[in-house]
Amino acid sequence: MKNNILIFFTLLLLVSCKNEPQHLVKIEGKLLPISEEISTDKSIEEFIQPFKEKVEAEMNTVLSYTPTDLVRTDGELESSLGNLMADLCYERANPVFNTRTGKNIDFAMFNYGGIRAGITKGPIKTKNAFNLMPFENSLVVVELTAEKVTELAQYLIAQNKAHPISKQLKLVANSKGYNLTIHNLPLDNSKTYFVLTSDYLQNGGDRMVFFKNPIELHKLDYKVRNSIIDYFKETDTIKIALDGRFTKEK
Structure with a gap:
């Protein structure tokens, strides 16, 4: 009888120890307030x-x-900071693009919302560049048809906002339409144009869909912030003005 009882409990133990699949039943969290009562680790x-x-x-x-x-x-x-940003990115990126392709960038365009902080009168420090461009966006060059450049101009007019554009482009809008020149020449429908922008905008950010699916995309492996820092390092005093690169006539 004792042997039967021993065998019974042995079998019961083996059955109870059988590996069963584990299932997550509940996750609990606890809020730990940070206060002066928590001591720092020296x-x-x-x-x-x-x-x-x-x-x-x-x-x-x-x-x-x-x-x-x-x-x-x-x-x-247009704005002083927007003009500066577009012009300095063009100035820093064009030699890189020219070395790789033998061609030149036609103009640069970025977005108003990408400018995150201003720079006050006085010394410009590295932290100003990080405040101005806190994102890890990189410079790219897109080859666009004249039709896409037309869409770009129409976007600027519809937005009615100071998006940064470089001085190589001039846009004058009026009640009858607009006049667009690039390097002081009217838009040529038979040409393609190389436009400098950021990888974020090239992917359609800020609804700039005209940058998507270009004829060719050139990645410069050069961050926007780094181009800003490099320009500041090489420029003793910043001189920028509102020069009428985008205006509207009544």
């Missing part, structure tokens, strides 16, 4: 401090100087 602070000091020193490095405030709101259809 060892972690001491480990981080040298890196923190290095980053702060780099961010506060003076790169250039501006005698005026640079903002995106000092003009109706």
Whole structure:
């Protein structure tokens, strides 16, 4: 009898230990408020401090100087900061593009919303470039048909906003239509045009769908922010003006 009882409990133990598939039943979270009651770890602070000091020193490095405030709101259809951004990106990117292709960029265009901060009068520091362009966007060149460039011009007119465009393009809109020139020449329907922009906009960001599916796409492997920093490093004093690159006549 004892043997039968022992065998019974042995079998029961084996059955109860059988591996069954596990299923997640519930996930619980707990809110841990951060307050002064939580003490800091001195060892972690001491480990981080040298890196923190290095980053702060780099961010506060003076790169250039501006005698005026640079903002995106000092003009109706163009701005000092927008003009600067488009022109400096063109200036930094065109030599790269020319070296690789033997061709030149026709003009540059970016978006108003991509300018995230202004630069006040005085020294321009590295942190100003990061505040201006906090995103990791890269420069690209798209080859567009004249039809697509026409769509670009119509977009600018419809938006009625100071999107950054470089000085190589001039757009004058009026009640009868508009006049568009690139390098002081009217749009040539038989030509294609090389336009500098960001990879974000090239993918249709800000509804700039005319940049999508270009004839050819050239990736420059050059971040917008890096081009800004490089330009500031090489330019002692920033000189920029509103020059009427996009206007509307009554």
